[in-house]
Amino acid sequence: MKNLTRYIQKYISYPILMAIVCAMLAIVVVVQNVTIAKVLDIMLTKAHSSISLTAILGILLAILILRAVLNMSNQLLGTQLAYKVKTNLRKRAVTQNADQPIGEQMSVITESIDGIAPFYQDYLPQVFKAVxxxxxxxxxxxxxxxxxxxxMMVTAPFIPVFYILFGLKTRDESKDQMTYLTQFSQRFLNLAQGLITLKLFNRSKQAEATIYQESTKFRDKTMKILRSAFLSGLMLEFISLLGIGLVALEAGLGLVLxxxxxxxxxxxxxxLAPEFYNSIKDLGQAFHTGKQSEGAADVVFDMLDVDSNHDETTRYSVDTSQAAQIHLDQVSYHYPNTERLAVDGVTLDIDKGDHIALVGPSGAGKTTLSQLILQIRQPSKGIVTFNKEDLKLGVLSQQPYIFNASIRENVTMFKEVPDAEVMKVIEAVGLTDKIKSLPDGLDTxxxxxxxxxxGGQMRRIELSRVLLDRPEVVVFDEPATGLDVWTERIIQxxxxxxxxxxxxIMIAHRQSTIRAADRRIYMKQGRIETDDQDISIGMRKGREKA
Structure with a gap:
């Protein structure tokens, strides 16, 4: 709850507006029901009124419309607050360097953060209404x-006491469910990645049975939460009906007897009695939802808070006197909860102008080494030294990310760049005809x-970003994977x-990519086995002369 309320303080204008809207809504509710009672009094008892029945009905219609608008405004404020919080949390989760496996991280970024939204979208607006x-x-x-x-004052406290008891139970069950979901997501990802191996060793049936059992277990955990929700709803209805019945009995005795x-x-x-008890009862149901959000929040902030406690000591430095552009000195890295080093004691000099092909079997540490050079990950041991401040680094990944924005914004990364420069890199990656065929061109x-x-066009969009940025050191993670021959030729x-x-620096498996390099580094089990530098010196001198 502390973490969830922290974001209420961050976006304090939304709760203030909710309080104002709900205060207006409460006044409208009282006026509406008094007006309805007045209409019934005129119609059933023929009571005298200084205002005509038609005028009263017109006022009642206006009040009902105003109530609907205020209700909608309150819900809209909650929805907007939930959107801002989810966006903020996802940015934190994406930019931080978490220790969890990628499957767990994806589950947190998608399911768990979505699970937090009902606290702001449903529970918080209902709190203000219920007060x-x-x-x-x-x-x-x-x-x-x-x-x-x-x-009303005597019977009302029974409702919140009851739903607090059920809400605490729901919170614990929801945390258990979300924790299990993140673990199940990682296990499912591991099975999916090893599907070919499982088929080769005839273990696919056992894997299918395992997934079925774990998905069934997750279903059971979900049903436990729903069972608590149904039981909570039943008891809240009973207490509300009892309170309404007592008010009706007292009013009936006072009127008739x-x-x-x-x-x-x-x-x-x-x-007014049903309005009173329904408001508190609806808070009870929203409270149940809020406790589910607390369970999801525990999972999210467990990941975010662990990252914030990491050792901030950097293993990167600048030495302007060194000859190499980048120097790695006994650099090692191991992923959390693993014993084997992904990169093991690598010492390496990368000179300006080197075209390096990182080769080796899957799992040899090629991608991890490139991430250490790019400062995406920080070495567990050793140090990486650059020969200048703010050395410009770039990367072309296998799976390019495309923003929901225009082509221009995807290429320029939302910077102001002249159209001529944008079209120059677009032409270099062979997308000119495609852009011209679109109705809005670069603004499509x-x-x-x-x-x-x-897929090939997305890869070329990402390549155009790199070409426009012109980094001094660029990493290409198997740039030709999954592309047709024509697209591969364009990229090369x-x-x-x-x-x-x-x-x-190219992470390479294809012979065509390896041949394009003038230096080949072969990695195995996190270590550099061979570093063919002889061809590097000759080919680099040839380029310099040209």
């Missing part, structure tokens, strides 16, 4: 009929809800034209 509406109703009933106000109240007063009491929206691009040509004299 304001009953408060204003009790104040009004103290002036209209004191006995009804006293019954004791004759100490008139029809309009009895009608107001009986009509792509991604979800926009123009859909093929662009690399030669733009990065011929710059430092290029």
């Amino acid at each position: 304001m509406i009953p408060l204003f109703i009790i104040i009004a009933m103290c002036f209209i009929h004191l006995n009804t106000a006293l019954i 004791f004759h100490n109240i008139n029809f309009q007063t009895a009608a107001i009491a009986i009509i 929206a792509i991604g979800e809800g926009g123009e859909m691009l093929s 040509t662009a690399l030669k034209e733009y990065f011929d004299t710059r430092t290029v």
Whole structure:
């Protein structure tokens, strides 16, 4: 709850607006029900009124419309607050360097953060309604009929006490469910990645049975939460009906037997009672949802808070006197909860203009080594030294990320760049015809809800970003994987034209990519087995002469 309320303070304007809207809503609710009682009094008892029945009905219609608008406004504020909090949390989760496996991280970023949203979207708006509406109703009933106000004050506390007890149980069950989901997500990802191996060793049936058992277990955990919700709803309905019944009994006795109240007063009491108890009851149901969000929040902030406690000591430095552009000195890295080093004691000099092919079997540590060079990960041991401040680094990944934005914004990364420069890199990656065929050209929206691009076109969009940025050191993670021959040729040509004299590190499996390099580093089990530098010196001198 502490972490969830922290974001309420961060976006304090939303709770303030909710309080104002709900106070207005509470006044409208009281006025609406008093007006309905007045209409019933005129119609059933022929009571005299200074205002015509038609005018009263018109006022009632306006009040009902205003109530709907205020209700919608309160819910909209909650939805906007939930959106801002989810966006903020996802940015934190994406940019931080978490220790959890990628499957668990994806589950947290998607399912768990979505699980937090109901706290702000449903629970918080209902809290303000549940405070304001009953408060204003009790104040009004103290002036209209004191006995009804006293019954409401005595019976109302039973509802929150009951749903607090159920809510605490729900919170624990929800945390258990979300924790299991993150673990199940990672196990499912591991099985999916090893599907070919499982088939080769005829273990796919056993894997299928395992997934079925674990998904069934997750279903059972979900059903436990739903069972608590149904039982909680049943008991809340019972307590609410009991409170409404007591108010109706007292009003009926006062009207029929004791004759100490008139029809309009009895009608107001009986009509306002359901409003009073339903507001508190709805908070009970929202409280159940809020406790589910607490369970999801525990999972999310467990990941975010662990990252914030990491040792901030950097293993990167700048030495302007060193000859190599990048120097790695006994660099090692191991992933959390693993014993084997992904990179084991690597010492390496990367000179300006080197075109390096990192080769080796899967799991040899090639990608991890490139991430250490790019400062995406920090070495567990050793140090990485650069020969200048703010050395410009770039990367072309196997799975490019396309923003839900225009082509121009995807290429420029939301910077102001002249169209001529943008079109130059677009032409270099062979997308000129595609851009010209689109109705809005560079301003055409792509991604979800926009123009859909093929995998090769997305890779070329990402390549155009790198070409426009012109980094001094660029890492290409198997740039030709999954591409047709024509697209591969375009990428290779662009690399030669733009990065011929710059430092290029290629994680390579294809012979065509390896042949394009002038230095080949073979890795195995996190270590450098061979470093073919002889061809590097000759080919680099040839480029410099050219």
